[in-house]
Amino acid sequence: MPPNQDTIAALATPAGASAIALIRISGSDTRRIATDLCGTLPHPRAAWHGDYRALGGELLDDVLFTFFKGPASYTGEDSLEVSSHGNPFIVHKVLSDLFARGCRPAEPGEFSRRAFLNGKMDLSQAEAVMDLINARSDRALAAAHAQLRGGLGQRMTAITTEVVDVVARIEAYIDFPEDDLPPEDRALLEQRMDRIVLMTNALIATSSYGELLREGAKTVIIGAANAGKSSLLNALVGRDRAIVSPEPGTTRDFIEDAIIVGAHKLRIIDTAGFNPIPAPIERLGQAKTLELVSSADLLLIVVDRTLSPPPTLPPDALRLLKPESTVWVLNKSDLPEGRGRDAVKEGHEAIEISALTGDGIDRLRNAIVAKLDGFQPNQSDSIAISSRHTRALGLAQVGLQDAQAKLRLGSPLELVASDLRSTLGAVGEITGRIDHEEVLNRLFATFCIGK
Numbered sequence: 458m459p460p461n462q463d464t465i466a467a468l469a470t471p472a473g474a475s476a477i478a479l480i481r482i483s484g485s486d487t488r489r490i491a492t493d494l495c496g497t498l499p500h501p502r503a504a505w506h507g508d509y510r511a512l513g514g515e516l517l518d519d520v521l522f523t524f525f526k527g528p529a530s531y532t533g534e535d536s537l538e539v540s541s542h543g544n545p546f547i548v549h550k551v552l553s554d555l556f557a558r559g560c561r562p563a564e565p566g567e568f569s570r571r572a573f574l575n576g577k578m579d580l581s582q583a584e585a586v587m588d589l590i591n592a593r594s595d596r597a598l599a600a601a602h603a604q605l606r607g608g609l610g611q612r613m614t615a616i617t618t619e620v621v622d623v624v625a626r627i628e629a630y631i632d633f634p635e636d637d638l639p640p641e642d643r644a645l646l647e648q649r650m651d652r653i654v655l656m657t658n659a660l661i662a663t664s665s666y667g668e669l670l671r672e673g674a675k676t677v678i679i680g681a682a683n684a685g686k687s688s689l690l691n692a693l694v695g696r697d698r699a700i701v702s703p704e705p706g707t708t709r710d711f712i713e714d715a716i717i718v719g720a721h722k723l724r725i726i727d728t729a730g731f732n733p734i735p736a737p738i739e740r741l742g743q744a745k746t747l748e749l750v751s752s753a754d755l756l757l758i759v760v761d762r763t764l765s766p767p768p769t770l771p772p773d774a775l776r777l778l779k780p781e782s783t784v785w786v787l788n789k790s791d792l793p794e795g796r797g798r799d800a801v802k803e804g805h806e807a808i809e810i811s812a813l814t815g816d817g818i819d820r821l822r823n824a825i826v827a828k829l830d831g832f833q834p835n836q837s838d839s840i841a842i843s844s845r846h847t848r849a850l851g852l853a854q855v856g857l858q859d860a861q862a863k864l865r866l867g868s869p870l871e872l873v874a875s876d877l878r879s880t881l882g883a884v885g886e887i888t889g890r891i892d893h894e895e896v897l898n899r900l901f902a903t904f905c906i907g908k
């Protein structure tokens with residue numbers, strides 16, 4: 458058993474009426490409380506069916522108790538789960554009784570925090586628990602599972618081991634300053650540091666995909682006024698989300714919604730159409746659209762294919778388009794074709810659809826999935842999912858680059874070692890090896906109570 462910890466209790470399931478509510482208890486008083494409630498200490502990890510009687514003897518509910526003997530529990534401490542009927546009134550009474558028996562209310566994320574402190578998981582795994590709870594697409598779920606199994610932690614350990622080894626070698630020379638660092642050893646150290654830089658680079662490269670998983674792929678629909686952008690949004694979302702009208706300039710502001718396409722979550726945004734001669738109010742919208750284009754993960758460019766001559770799009774926007782993140786949507790396939798297709802940039806993919814009839818929407822969905830699949834990094838077992846990871850990796854990188862530069866310039870080895878130690882600190886922040894009260898407080902505060 459870990460050192461004595463006060464005993465915490467909280468509802469682990471959502472508040473409100475439901476079939477079952479689960480109340481979780483963890484800490485050093487758990488054993489006594491479980492024994493008092495059941496009349497005997499239930500066998501660990503086996504359901505114990507019985508009455509829940511409050512301290513005063515009042516029957517509160519017919520429940521299942523499950524006792525977990527530490528360290529074989531989520532938190533690593535003795536824990537008890539009480540499954541009651543999902544009535545908020547019963548839950549309130551059970552929790553009040555547990556508080557009367559010596560528990561205190563758990564803070565958000567406190568169960569996971571204890572799991573981390575008791576060595577049940579590293580910090581990246583604790584975060585993965587939260588990602589798992591919040592994952593809304595197959596890809597996000599898979600990434601959270603990989604992180605929960607320690608994928609990211611293992612990469613960090615590999616980086617840490619390498620850096621520690623290089624630091625140890627350098628320190629060996631610092632201890633014997635009369636021996637100058639032979640050139641072949643210097644070359645070896647440089648090589649090894651290059652390798653570590655590659656390892657961190659590979660992880661940093663996953664961070665934009667990590668954000669895409671967390672927030673959803675930012676998918677921006679652009680195109681000339683009246684091309685059918687809002688109609689396309691509605692077709693993809695499956696309901697009348699945006700106003701559609703034959704009048705150009707209908708959409709003035711951004712309209713955003715979230716959808717799942719294949720295994721991906723998308724944040725889809727409809728924009729104000731490009732109009733060659735914009736009214737002042739439209740001009741504002743179009744400036745904002747350009748901003749969105751530059752920050753988008755995926756662009757859907759809607760072109761009215763019935764037009765002759767083809768529509769012209771602002772050169773500022775066209776310049777930003779990359780074939781791997783752009784799909785041209787040739788709309789109004791239910792009408793006779795004009796020369797709209799000529800607007801498509803060379804080497805880019807174009808899909809014909811009718812936002813009105815729904816024709817071609819499935820093909821468009823497949824094209825979107827293929828593009829987003831293309832963003833998945835090779836090492837999908839370990840993705841730097843959170844901005845916390847990205848920041849720490851960036852700091853690690855700075856330390857490495859400084860150390861490399863100093864080594865190349867022949868600076869004193871103490872300084873090289875000191876830069877590498879700051880890299881170790883940054884990498885350690887991700888797994889929580891470097892105990893940082895501040896980091897822990899910030900991180901677990903984002904958890905829900907009962908987790």
Ligand SMILES: Nc1nc2c(ncn2[C@@H]2O[C@H](COP(=O)(O)OP(=O)(O)OP(=O)(O)O)[C@@H](O)[C@H]2O)c(=O)[nH]1
Pocket residue numbers: 680681682683684685686687688689700701702703704705706707708709728729730731788789790791792810811812813814
């Ligand atoms: N026949 C046909 N009409 C369509 C299709 N898609 C859109 N329209 C019509 O084209 C007009 C413009 O559609 P919107 O979806 O409002 O176009 P928009 O690009 O959002 O326009 P703005 O917001 O003004 O920039 C409407 O009258 C739609 O009904 C289509 O596939 N076929």
Ligand SMILES: [Mg+2]
Pocket residue numbers: 686687688699700701707708727728730
């Ligand atoms: Mg519109």
